[in-house]
Amino acid sequence: MLTKAPRGTRDLLPEECPKWVFMEKVFREICGQFGYREIRTPTFEHTELFQRGIGEATDIVEKEMYTFLDKSGRSITLKPEGTAPVARTYIEQKLYNKPLPVKLFYITPCFRYERPQAGRQREFHQFGIEAFGSPSPLIDVEVITLAVFFLKRLGLDSLEVRINSIGCKRCREDYKQALKDFLFEKKGSLCNTCKLRLDKNPLRILDCKDPCCQKLLKDAPVILEYLCNDCRGHFDEVKKGLSAVDVKYSVDPGIVRGLDYYTKTVFEIISEDLGAQSTVCGGGRYDHLVEECGGPPTPAAGFGIGVERLVMILEANGLLDIPPIQMDVFVAVLDESYRDYGLQLLYRLRRAGFSAETDYMGRSLKAQMKYADKIPSKYAFIIGEDEVKTGIITVKDLATGEQEKVPSDKIETYLKNKIRKGC
RNA sequence: GUGGAUAUAGUUCAGGUGGCUAGAACGCCAGAUUGUGGCUCUGGAGGCCGUGGGUUCAAGUCCCACUAUCCACCCCA
Structure with a gap:
């Protein structure tokens, strides 16, 4: 134990660090070009921030957080993701008094108590951006495009971008009900976890990998058909914008992000070089998080890129052969x-x-x-x-x-x- | 939290049905006469054989537990 790094953590030796420095440099450059400024927030926060921000019913909050009491009895949690802390800073530092939108990027470690496997560790790192204050679909387009440009500049040009809209609170409720109704009669054929999800979080059934569930979902109602006019219009503008800036994407109604704060646009960038984990970048719009955490109503959007996963992809494609320092x-x-x-x-x-x-x-x-x-x-x-x-x-x-x-x-x-x- | 595989030098790995003083390659260190690297040759250091129990005259080798690693599920970056 004494001479072993804790489970799910890794050492980056001198041969590896230049690769990270290289990726960070490219990320900073791209963010700079898009007008995003760097922000650094603490490694740990009050536990309530994540409970409220990410959602009590999510896997992250339910079972994956590194939570402990400090010496004066405060409940502290090592950040499991980057968005909630940045939203907290936005509120606490009153960044809404700056000219909007406020566009920020960060490079940060994250901590989740999970069983490690390929492309997943307990301490991992994210490159992320967040844009606060604008409801415009062009912000969604910018967020997705920044990720695509970044990956392209690293030499990756064939990654797949998948987008979806999960609507606002209202259309999502309608859709949830429709999905429940549809699946209720077929309940017997669902896998065991999905049976539970039917009540708790029916949306999650959509990205179940069980072949039986997938089969059932073929004729299931699609969320895109339940979007209200506002959400539908927003999604159309996002798609139009992406085409205008020449970003290729596909619409995947199966994408449901596992964090509660997402609204409207959600997206993933996936790669085949990651084993069972295929997502290297995930993000979307979250129009209620800031308000939910006690700030002024503030629409926002952002993404997170898994740095360790990015390394895996780049190495699989021979794109991280950095000459040794002489x-x-x-x-x-x-x-x-x-x-x-x-x-x-x-x-x-x-x-x-x-x-x-x-x-x-x-x-x-x-x-x-x-x-x-x-x-x-x-x-x-x-x-x-x-x-x-x-x-x-x-x-x-x-x-x-x-x-x-x-x-x-x-x-x-x-x-x-x-x-x-x-x- | 669940399942499968694995655990021997710094690294990658050998060590059939238990009898080893535990090996190889690469790496590391030192030499191959007189002030010089990369190739070659020679020599050397380096292993509580993951940890703890058990079976046995005898265990790296068999059994159990624990821990860790890898992979998958769940979920996510």
Whole structure:
């Protein structure tokens, strides 16, 4: 236990971190282009926020939250998703007094107590955006498009975008009733979990993977036919907008997000490279969350992208082959008597902005060269008797094996020229 | 929460029906005469064989429990 990371958590080693930095950089760039600004919220919140925001009856709140009492008895929960905390900030910091819409993005860890499997851990990370204040379907379009552009810029161009509308409170109630009525007589053929869902949350039956349930649903009423005029018009505008900006999508009436706050537009971006989990990005509109949490009535929309899942997809497609970080120079000294000279050179290089390393293991020159090759380094500077005496450094290009003599005082310009050429 | 598979060096894996002083490859370290890497050769370090019980003269090998990992269900990113 002492030397084991907790179940469902992972270490990111130095070879992996550059991949994350790369994805984060691209995400920040895209968000910037779309006018979204970064926000960072606490890792934990008061438990009530999630109970109220996500919904008491959801799986997340019922059984997946990392909840504990702090030393003064407050109930605290590690954030299981990114939207509710940002909505809380929006209210608490009165961001509704800023020019609307308020467009925010975040990169955050999330925590859910679940059994780990492919594409699912207990601590995972999300790239997310939220746009507050506008009911316009063009915001829905922007949110979906930002996700698509982001994934495209990473090199993924064939992911599938699926959209649906689950309507507002009113049309959803009508639809729920219709679905219940339809399924009631066929109740016997439903799988066991769906029998329970019939009363509790009939919408959830729609994305059941059980083949029997799927068969029954073939002739089931479709929510899109139960949308009120407002919701129908909104959905039409979203579809029109997506076509206008050339985002390919399909309408999938089976999409029902598992969080209670969604209204109208919901969407998923899915990939085949994720094992049983296929969703890499999920989101939609949530017009009542802010009000529900005590803020002014505020329509909003957003998405979350699973970073670990994104890594899986990118790696499956060979899109995360980031070259290892190279040192510019390794300063090798023949033996301890040249150590001081080597150190001075080392720090001169570092001060000048180069990345430079030296030996701390008391290795022989040969072993130092070997090490320089492995870390890896572009050049090795060799310091011995001749160099110290003449002030002319032996510089070896470790890629080509070529060796030159460079006067010590010209070293910086020499390196600058070489490295700028892309060596 | 449920089900299946797995658990041996840093890593990937060998170790039929119990008898090992537990192996290989890669990696790591050190050498192959005199100031130099990548290839090659030689040598070395490194394993409470997941943890705890049990069966047995004898257990890495059989049995049980626990834990962890992987996969799937549920659900989601």
